[in-house]
Amino acid sequence: MVWRETGIMDERLRFVGECLAGEETMTALCAAYGISRKTGYKWLERYRALGPAGLIDLPRAPLEHGRATAAELVARIVAEKEANPQWGPKKVLARLKRSAPQLCWPAASTIGEILKRHGLVGRRRHRWRAAGCGPFAPANGPNAVWSADYKGWFRTRDGRRCEPLTVMDTASRFLLALEACATPAEAEAWPVFERLFAEHGLPERFRSDNGSPFAAIGVTGLTTLAVRFIKLGIGLERIQPGKPQQNGRHERFHLTMLPLAMAPEVDHAAQQAVFDAFRQNYNAERPHEALAMDVPADHYRPSLRHLPDRLPEPDYPA
Numbered sequence: 182m183v184w185r186e187t188g189i190m191d192e193r194l195r196f197v198g199e200c201l202a203g204e205e206t207m208t209a210l211c212a213a214y215g216i217s218r219k220t221g222y223k224w225l226e227r228y229r230a231l232g233p234a235g236l237i238d239l240p241r242a243p244l245e246h247g248r249a250t251a252a253e254l255v256a257r258i259v260a261e262k263e264a265n266p267q268w269g270p271k272k273v274l275a276r277l278k279r280s281a282p283q284l285c286w287p288a289a290s291t292i293g294e295i296l297k298r299h300g301l302v303g304r305r306r307h308r309w310r311a312a313g314c315g316p317f318a319p320a321n322g323p324n325a326v327w328s329a330d331y332k333g334w335f336r337t338r339d340g341r342r343c344e345p346l347t348v349m350d351t352a353s354r355f356l357l358a359l360e361a362c363a364t365p366a367e368a369e370a371w372p373v374f375e376r377l378f379a380e381h382g383l384p385e386r387f388r389s390d391n392g393s394p395f396a397a398i399g400v401t402g403l404t405t406l407a408v409r410f411i412k413l414g415i416g417l418e419r420i421q422p423g424k425p426q427q428n429g430r431h432e433r434f435h436l437t438m439l440p441l442a443m444a445p446e447v448d449h450a451a452q453q454a455v456f457d458a459f460r461q462n463y464n465a466e467r468p469h470e471a472l473a474m475d476v477p478a479d480h481y482r483p484s485l486r487h488l489p490d491r492l493p494e495p496d497y498p499a
Contacts, residue, residue, distance in 0.1 A: 193236040197228045250287050262301045275468035320352040324484035327384040328431045331365045335442045355481035356463050359456040361449050367394040367406045382484025388418040412492045
């Protein structure tokens, strides 16, 4: 049986008052109020422990939901997000699955709610999406196309100008170079490319904008750097002026590295160390949605075209 509908709190207070008065036995009182002796003793004990507040109904929900994410998993989710503040739930999930595939990780939506509860989700920005490649043939594999550009310059804390040179394999999104250069000059750019060609081999094509040191004003638009590429058998692809979307993947990458420019280091050496750590993380740890949450290192392979000991001269047909 249940409490009579005369006001539950009033009934419980009256019941407890009569129990404490001791004029009736518990059995008789419970029978008069239409409750079991177990229920009677429960309310009496709650009143003795908490006073009138103890007679209020407690929530019926369980203290822990049967499908709640385990505390250990929550801690690892939060730690991964704190280590990579720019990552969203999908990337956090992919990284955790990669590092501990034996554990039963919750869905990305659940991870998003966990991060919200811990105050680790900021305001969602409009997502910039890379457009198509414009007039160029698609990159059909690693080293089919390399792209390069200079990220907008900033100053390190010692006042020196830093112009990051970024070089990327288009198909795999593998970040080949992120160099802290002082100026966009060939004297600094060629040693970077020479090192990349020696380490990774030669690409089939090279895509850039029309700025220095990749292109020049003139009939041919060629710079010394461009001529060196041609001598190595690398085809040149120039995006149209005012069409950065033709190098959309590279432009999108610059948004990813934007926080580095907003927090400059003390000097070029320290900045390069941060760039190197970022490049390692980007290539080997940060999941990429366009790669089915693989990392770029999973998809990149060195080129079979090796850098020759000396630049060959162009071979003109007779």
